[in-house]
Every structure is written in structure tokens, then in C-alpha cells.
Amino acid sequence: MNPRNRKQTVVTVFDGRTHHVALCRGERDGLPVFGWGEAPSTLLTRSQLRAVELRPNGQDPVALLVFRHHRPYARETVAELFSIERAAAYRPPTSAQRAALARAMEARRVCVDCTRVQEYCVPTSTRQCWACFELEQIDRPGVAA
Ligand SMILES: [Zn+2]
Incomplete structure (x- = not known):
């Protein structure tokens, strides 16, 4: 059966x-079960809520x-949908x-x-402040043109 032709049911969802x-x-x-992109826009999954710095706040899922x-095994995933209003x-x-x-x-x-504690985050690659990094570049012959 073509999943796109699956029977759909009309439901009322209170958010x-x-x-x-x-x-x-x-x-x-x-x-109620919704497919991707079919749920009312005020219903979000936990991770979608988290992306906008919200949490379900103890509410039960509404859908x-x-x-x-798509990859690798077309595994079915079920996510609870929560009301953004609650x-x-x-x-x-x-x-x-x-x-x-x-x-x-x-x-x-x-x-x-x-x-020394700098005003900025030091690069994770070197963990050096810019001053120490530049000093090291000068000390290292052959690096500069
Ligand atoms: Zn330094």
C-alpha cells in the first residue's frame, strides 16, 4: 500500500x-498521530521546544x-508532541x-x-593567547615568509 494514500482522520487537538x-x-x-509536517504548528517535540529554549513544563503529550x-534503515521514529502554549x-x-x-x-x-586570563577565549587548537602565539611564530624560523 502506498503510504501517501493512507486514510486520514479528522481530529480536534487542543493546545x-x-x-x-x-x-x-x-x-x-x-x-492522534501526525506525519512529518502535518501537525498543527503550535505542537512541538521535546527537541523542537528545546531549540527555542522551552520545556514541556510537566504537560502530557497531546499528539x-x-x-x-531516510537513511540508513528507514527506521520509524515516534516523538511526543507538546503544546507550545503550555x-x-x-x-x-x-x-x-x-x-x-x-x-x-x-x-x-x-x-x-x-x-594569564585573557579577555577572549583562546583558540582551542593552540590554547595560547595571541601574544604568546605570535611570539612562538617569530621564534619558529621558516614559518614567516
Ligand atoms: Zn599567553
């Missing part, structure tokens, strides 16, 4: 603010997104998380040669 009338591909676990990967912004980081982040950021600004 917390609006009732959407949509065509779905039936139900699974009591939830399912079922799609197949989603919440990520909690602001705690002071401990902020401190850990600040330490991680500072570590990226420390030059391995002069051990």
Missing part, C-alpha cells in the same frame, strides 16, 4: 489555547509525530550552575603559556 482541526493518521495510545528516517521557559540557572559556567568560561580564556 491549551486553541482547538485545532487537523488531519491525522489515526491514533496510538489514545493520541504523536511519527516519521521515518510550555515554559527553561528555569534560570542556579547560582551553583552559574558559578560552574563562569569557571568553565574562564578556563577557556586562560593561556597555557603565560597562564
Whole structure:
């Protein structure tokens, strides 16, 4: 059977603010099933919510997104769809998380040669500040033209 000709069912999906009338591909676990690109635009998967810095906020999924990967094995993937209306912004980081982040950021600004904390992140390839990098280039004969 050609999957494009599969029977579609009309459902009403409530996203917390609006009732959407949509065509779905039936139900699974009591939830309407949508194909890729068929779900109402206010329903997003966990990773889609995360991409816009939202989280499901404890809500139950309102629908399912079922799609197949093109490669390598056309594996079927089922993702829960959540209402963007009921989603919440990520909690602001705690002071401990902020401190850990600040330490991680500072570590990226420390030059391995002069051990000074720079105003910028040092390149991950050399981990040197620009001054030390340039000094090394001068010391290394044959590099400069
Ligand atoms: Zn340096």
C-alpha cells in the first residue's frame, strides 16, 4: 500500500489555547498521530521546544509525530508532541550552575603559556593567547615568509 494514500482522520487537538482541526493518521495510545509536517504548528517535540529554549513544563503529550528516517534503515521514529502554549521557559540557572559556567568560561580564556586570563577565549587548537602565539611564530624560523 502506498503510504501517501493512507486514510486520514479528522481530529480536534487542543493546545491549551486553541482547538485545532487537523488531519491525522489515526491514533496510538489514545493520541492522534501526525506525519512529518502535518501537525498543527503550535505542537512541538521535546527537541523542537528545546531549540527555542522551552520545556514541556510537566504537560502530557497531546499528539504523536511519527516519521521515518531516510537513511540508513528507514527506521520509524515516534516523538511526543507538546503544546507550545503550555510550555515554559527553561528555569534560570542556579547560582551553583552559574558559578560552574563562569569557571568553565574562564578556563577557556586562560593561556597555557603565560597562564594569564585573557579577555577572549583562546583558540582551542593552540590554547595560547595571541601574544604568546605570535611570539612562538617569530621564534619558529621558516614559518614567516
Ligand atoms: Zn599567553
